[in-house]
Amino acid sequence: MRFVLRRLGFYLVAAWAALTLNFFLPRLMPGDPASALFARFAGRVSPEALQALRETFGLTDASIFSQYVTYLRHVLTGEFGISVAYFPTPVSTVIGTGLFWTIFLAGSAVLVSFTLGTLLGILAAWRRRGWVDTWLPSTFVFLGAFPYFWLAMVALYVFGFLLGWFPLGHAYGDDLAPGFNLTFLTDVARHAALPIATVVIATLGGWLLTMRNTMIGVLGSDYVNLARAKGLTPSRVVLRYAARNALLPSVTGFGMALGYVLGGSLLTEIVFSYPGQGYLLVQAVRNQDYPLMQGIFLVITLAVLGANWLVDLVYVWLDPRTREAS
Amino acid sequence: MSSTPSTAVTGFAAWWQAIRRDRKATIGAIILAVFLLVAGVGPWLVGDPDALVGIPLQPPSTSHWLGTTGQGQDVLAQLVAGTRVSLAIGFGVGLTVVLVGALVGVTAGYLGGRVDALLSLLFNVFLVIPGLPLAIVIAAYLPSGPLTLGFVLVVTGWAWNARVVRAQTLAQRKRDFVAAAVVAGESSFRIVTREILPTMTSLLLAQVIGSTVYAIGAQVGLEFLGLGDVSTITWGTNLYWAQNDSALLTGAWWTFAPTGLCVALVGFGLTMLNSGFDEITNPRLQLERAWRAHLRLRGEEPTRSTPVVMDVG
Amino acid sequence: MDEPLLSIRDLCVDYVSEAGCVRAVDHVTLDVSRAEIVGVAGESGSGKSTLAQALLRILPPPAIISGGEARFEGRDILTLSETELRELRWRRISMVFQSAMDSLNPVISIGEQIVDTLVAHGAATRQEARSRAAELLEMVGIPAPRVDAYAHQLSGGMRQRVGIALALALEPALVILDEPTTALDVIVEREILQQIRGLQEKLGFAVLFITHDLARMLQFSDRVAVFYAAQLVELAPAAELRRAPRHPYTEGLLRAFPSVQSDADEPESIPGAPPSLLSPPAACRFHPRCDRVQAICRERQPDLIQLGPRRAAACHLAE
Numbered sequence: 001m002r003f004v005l006r007r008l009g010f011y012l013v014a015a016w017a018a019l020t021l022n023f024f025l026p027r028l029m030p031g032d033p034a035s036a037l038f039a040r041f042a043g044r045v046s047p048e049a050l051q052a053l054r055e056t057f058g059l060t061d062a063s064i065f066s067q068y069v070t071y072l073r074h075v076l077t078g079e080f081g082i083s084v085a086y087f088p089t090p091v092s093t094v095i096g097t098g099l100f101w102t103i104f105l106a107g108s109a110v111l112v113s114f115t116l117g118t119l120l121g122i123l124a125a126w127r128r129r130g131w132v133d134t135w136l137p138s139t140f141v142f143l144g145a146f147p148y149f150w151l152a153m154v155a156l157y158v159f160g161f162l163l164g165w166f167p168l169g170h171a172y173g174d175d176l177a178p179g180f181n182l183t184f185l186t187d188v189a190r191h192a193a194l195p196i197a198t199v200v201i202a203t204l205g206g207w208l209l210t211m212r213n214t215m216i217g218v219l220g221s222d223y224v225n226l227a228r229a230k231g232l233t234p235s236r237v238v239l240r241y242a243a244r245n246a247l248l249p250s251v252t253g254f255g256m257a258l259g260y261v262l263g264g265s266l267l268t269e270i271v272f273s274y275p276g277q278g279y280l281l282v283q284a285v286r287n288q289d290y291p292l293m294q295g296i297f298l299v300i301t302l303a304v305l306g307a308n309w310l311v312d313l314v315y316v317w318l319d320p321r322t323r324e325a326s
Numbered sequence: 327m328s329s330t331p332s333t334a335v336t337g338f339a340a341w342w343q344a345i346r347r348d349r350k351a352t353i354g355a356i357i358l359a360v361f362l363l364v365a366g367v368g369p370w371l372v373g374d375p376d377a378l379v380g381i382p383l384q385p386p387s388t389s390h391w392l393g394t395t396g397q398g399q400d401v402l403a404q405l406v407a408g409t410r411v412s413l414a415i416g417f418g419v420g421l422t423v424v425l426v427g428a429l430v431g432v433t434a435g436y437l438g439g440r441v442d443a444l445l446s447l448l449f450n451v452f453l454v455i456p457g458l459p460l461a462i463v464i465a466a467y468l469p470s471g472p473l474t475l476g477f478v479l480v481v482t483g484w485a486w487n488a489r490v491v492r493a494q495t496l497a498q499r500k501r502d503f504v505a506a507a508v509v510a511g512e513s514s515f516r517i518v519t520r521e522i523l524p525t526m527t528s529l530l531l532a533q534v535i536g537s538t539v540y541a542i543g544a545q546v547g548l549e550f551l552g553l554g555d556v557s558t559i560t561w562g563t564n565l566y567w568a569q570n571d572s573a574l575l576t577g578a579w580w581t582f583a584p585t586g587l588c589v590a591l592v593g594f595g596l597t598m599l600n601s602g603f604d605e606i607t608n609p610r611l612q613l614e615r616a617w618r619a620h621l622r623l624r625g626e627e628p629t630r631s632t633p634v635v636m637d638v639g
Numbered sequence: 640m641d642e643p644l645l646s647i648r649d650l651c652v653d654y655v656s657e658a659g660c661v662r663a664v665d666h667v668t669l670d671v672s673r674a675e676i677v678g679v680a681g682e683s684g685s686g687k688s689t690l691a692q693a694l695l696r697i698l699p700p701p702a703i704i705s706g707g708e709a710r711f712e713g714r715d716i717l718t719l720s721e722t723e724l725r726e727l728r729w730r731r732i733s734m735v736f737q738s739a740m741d742s743l744n745p746v747i748s749i750g751e752q753i754v755d756t757l758v759a760h761g762a763a764t765r766q767e768a769r770s771r772a773a774e775l776l777e778m779v780g781i782p783a784p785r786v787d788a789y790a791h792q793l794s795g796g797m798r799q800r801v802g803i804a805l806a807l808a809l810e811p812a813l814v815i816l817d818e819p820t821t822a823l824d825v826i827v828e829r830e831i832l833q834q835i836r837g838l839q840e841k842l843g844f845a846v847l848f849i850t851h852d853l854a855r856m857l858q859f860s861d862r863v864a865v866f867y868a869a870q871l872v873e874l875a876p877a878a879e880l881r882r883a884p885r886h887p888y889t890e891g892l893l894r895a896f897p898s899v900q901s902d903a904d905e906p907e908s909i910p911g912a913p914p915s916l917l918s919p920p921a922a923c924r925f926h927p928r929c930d931r932v933q934a935i936c937r938e939r940q941p942d943l944i945q946l947g948p949r950r951a952a953a954c955h956l957a958e
Contacts, residue, residue: 153574256454266458319745637705
């Protein structure tokens, strides 16, 4: 319990750090992006709206400390200001439209990749110099060296454009109304298949190698040797006495890789015109939409921190040593 | 414990010997050498990458081996020119990231106490904040160019190295020879640079390689988003323009396929070099290899239980 | 005398390296009778732990068994198949490892680790196995409710007791104790050894007791085998070995432990260091450190010569 609470405290600190970074970044940068931002708005909105925008963005004549307090209050109530690219929609509404798709895409990709990679890693370590161990690590290291979005481009070109097996983009067909029915869900799966597959292919090798290498270390440990001496079958030794222990570093790595994989997944979204945060991020970059950009940064950071905490809970479940009351 | 020039030379020769003995490391070193050669002399062998040399989006032909871009430039010339810039940024950032990481990690691990607590918190926070969105936010506020790109990549990439180096420093501090140096009244700077860092040479080398892989990948990603200077020619901007010119929808695979392949080859080569080093420096793996060879020589299969090979009458 | 439980003949174990093979157990011949306690003494690196793990065929790479035989209950362990080895392990021969901290799995409760063993050998169903595990723990003085505890929640002595309970779970005919008390303080060590002795008298298993602590061994064992540089140099009943050692190395070891010889006032260590097994001294391996070295010691390796029904030594001076 103590461990879980300590980690929670850490994520709160990390969230606060991200919020603060987000606040000070525009103010620390050379030039004056705020003026540039408001110059873009000038003429398009009334002076009253402009003043309101200044306040939500926290750029008032007040002292920096009271600006900071105002900013924190706004963020905590879900107010990230007004988007430039989608004027005058609030940033929170814009982000809300794509949040589900991003979490769905990155979440399924990372889970599939981790599970598959870890299982293959166990297999590779178990049958050293066997077929899996000889070919899969190098193959997936090679595939993992391609930029995610490049794999996405090739996949889209080959399977979407040339062969026409998969749709060329978006999360579901234009002619379908979202709903919880088989037609719609099948269509969503068909649209997600290529993006998920490319992220899985690009990240599988990392999990495979991590698990394989830790497994090889654990298989040489005294407690595995004792398990062998006890006359247990090889499968029992490997799965029950080695794999669970070897999983621990992988789970720690899983939490840390989440942010990285999510980054790659955002780029993949762009290639597939998938309506998630990645697509919005490009729009924000192209339109110099700072409020949207910073909103996305914050939301994604908070999502990653939350996911990390869930990973910690899994870790506690796997390792009794973290469950101590002391 | 301090290394003299002669041990450094034999160390280097030993590395080279080791690379040649390990298949993975050899493959990695060859791939890397080819790309460094292309980056070094390639730009003089191909034409001006900016010149508009033909009809846009021409497929590969004898006059343009890799075809032309959406603007009508030679893809090969752009690829070669991009190799130089991208590798320069990649290695530069890789080195800087490791330097920053080592500095923070050693300071935290060596000084301990509050400094350690604070620095550890700092890199742990940077580890959980997703890198790409942070990089985008920072890069968007700065003037675009290689320096901005490098800065952003260092900010988002140093934390992992710092964490590993800190752990290593903590382990080294407990060793006898460091304790002896402390008792002998040597200065902290001397202890760190003469006693602790030399024990981490292979770790830092592995970090440089790993960080370079990261730097090249992340750089290409950011430029693809349009956050680089789109007027300089790099692997990332090549891909940016390919996407911008709707390469996919026009079927112009040659405008993006070669660049991605190059990114992957360099990344693969560096990773192979690293895992080759790992096998060379990991005594357990080395012994296991000798064991397998020994058994194979006697026509025996490696078994789970201790094998019996009757050598002795 | 009927056939011994374990009969090792000329056993050799090599560690393979790129520079060549290192022989860690060199032509060792040793018998263990039923219900007998045989001690194996020697400095670290003398091959005694290697011998123990070789008998279970669990030595990890880069080890190979390169010669000899090891007959246990009439079958040569070195010729058994993987399946036969699995049946032999723990049911007939079990082992207490050197470090209980490292040999108990940190993420599986101690009870489960005992249950696994019982179930794997068909000794009990999962439900029965659990109560049997609790019984075993109580037998070594651990309260039954601790069956759900994890290794890190126990003290060093408790963990080693768990190792003993685990070793006795299937009532094997031979229990190998590989330096079972090295990590413990003297009082806990004595308690645990007394407990093993008591259990051994009750259950009648044979013990191969490996340690570098000759004093403990002489109190605890029926017979003692002394190893030096991968070879067996002397074998004798404990009392006789203590009274009249026949190998200069054994003499040196006895002098090094003041509690063993009552008349020695100061512990005296053997000069020099144990040789590297990569390039052991020619002829008698002990000759560079021996205070009674003769010309022949440098020329010819002594054989292990029988000096009575239960005694043997490998020294030219013992002839």
